Amino acid sequence: MRIALLADIHANREALAACLAHAARQGARRLVFLGDLVGYGADPCWVVETVRARVAGGEAVALLGNHDEAAVSPRGPVGMNPAAAAAIAWTRGRLDAEAAAFLASLPLVVEEEDRLYVHADASAPARWRYVAGTEAARRSLAATAARITLCGHVHVPGLYGLTATDKLVAHRPAAGVAVPLLRPRRWLAVLGAVGQPRDGDPSACYGLLDTGRSELAWMRVPYDVATAAAKIRAAGLPESLAARLERGR
Numbered sequence: 001m002r003i004a005l006l007a008d009i010h011a012n013r014e015a016l017a018a019c020l021a022h023a024a025r026q027g028a029r030r031l032v033f034l035g036d037l038v039g040y041g042a043d044p045c046w047v048v049e050t051v052r053a054r055v056a057g058g059e060a061v062a063l064l065g066n067h068d069e070a071a072v073s074p075r076g077p078v079g080m081n082p083a084a085a086a087a088i089a090w091t092r093g094r095l096d097a098e099a100a101a102f103l104a105s106l107p108l109v110v111e112e113e114d115r116l117y118v119h120a121d122a123s124a125p126a127r128w129r130y131v132a133g134t135e136a137a138r139r140s141l142a143a144t145a146a147r148i149t150l151c152g153h154v155h156v157p158g159l160y161g162l163t164a165t166d167k168l169v170a171h172r173p174a175a176g177v178a179v180p181l182l183r184p185r186r187w188l189a190v191l192g193a194v195g196q197p198r199d200g201d202p203s204a205c206y207g208l209l210d211t212g213r214s215e216l217a218w219m220r221v222p223y224d225v226a227t228a229a230a231k232i233r234a235a236g237l238p239e240s241l242a243a244r245l246e247r248g249r
Contacts, residue, residue: 002027005191005207007034007119007152009051010067011041011091012195012245013231015204016050018223019194026208026219032110034152035065035119037103039084040196040241042231044071044091048099064106065119065153066128071095072104083238090237113211116146120153130154134168137188141168148181149188150207155198157205157218158190175201178215189216195228202248 004023009016023031033051038044054060070077070088072095077085095103108125110117121129121136123143130153131140137160140149159171164184173179181187192205199205203220210216229242 001029001211003030003032003209003211004028005032005034005117005150005189005209006194007191007206008036008065008155008193008195009033009041009047010036010193010195011038011044011047012204012228013041013043013046014224014228015195015221016047018221019204019206019219020050022219022221023206023208028208029059031060032117032150033060033062034117034150034191035063035106036067036152036195037062037065038071038088038091038095039065039067040087040232040237040244041228042235042237044094045096045099048095048102052099052102061110061112061117062106063110063117063119064103064108068103068106072100083240086238087241090235111146114147115209116144116149118149118151120151122149122151128153131158131188131190132156134160134170137170138162138168141186141188147183147186148209149186150191150209151188152191152193154190155193155196156190157192157199159216160188161185162187173218175205175218175220178210178213178217181214181216183214187216192218196244197248198244200247200249202246 232242
């Protein structure tokens, strides 16, 4: 089975629509949304409803991200930078009760077969720590017995393999190239971002896992960046959020 892994959509309708269409063409039969459906972008309602419908239809599972939590928590955007906090304040005023309830219901962690899905660091999911290097990857891997841990939050693709001799090896994924997730290694994959890439490539990024072959590929999907950025500006959200889409960082 092929599973599409979509992290950090951030209310980017154009990016999500492009990735869903691409994943369908690749034969993906299941979708996993790895958190941060909202924040930064101008289409939170459309994104939440699209994901909610897929989950309700039984074809998808969705997890909670820190921006999702901030959008529905009474505490609001704790510890976020001013642009992120402004986007959350704007988002909170636009989510209806059904959308807010859906976000509030999302779990921090989901396990399926030999896989663990989580938005951030699996060792403390609610602390929203980034898995941005070998030390953090080792800590996250140590927290679970799952053979494959899949997360987002970083907005930059990454892959770490832990050998049977406890050696941790970092890999740099290449777009569209399937990586065999060989046994007896355990693996941690950071999926990049659908809606706000930060690796210098503005195209949307999602993961495609082939469970039969035990292979994972990072797919890059061009989308209408200009429209997504224009919507951010039209909404009166911070200019930096629109410019970031255009730069891909």
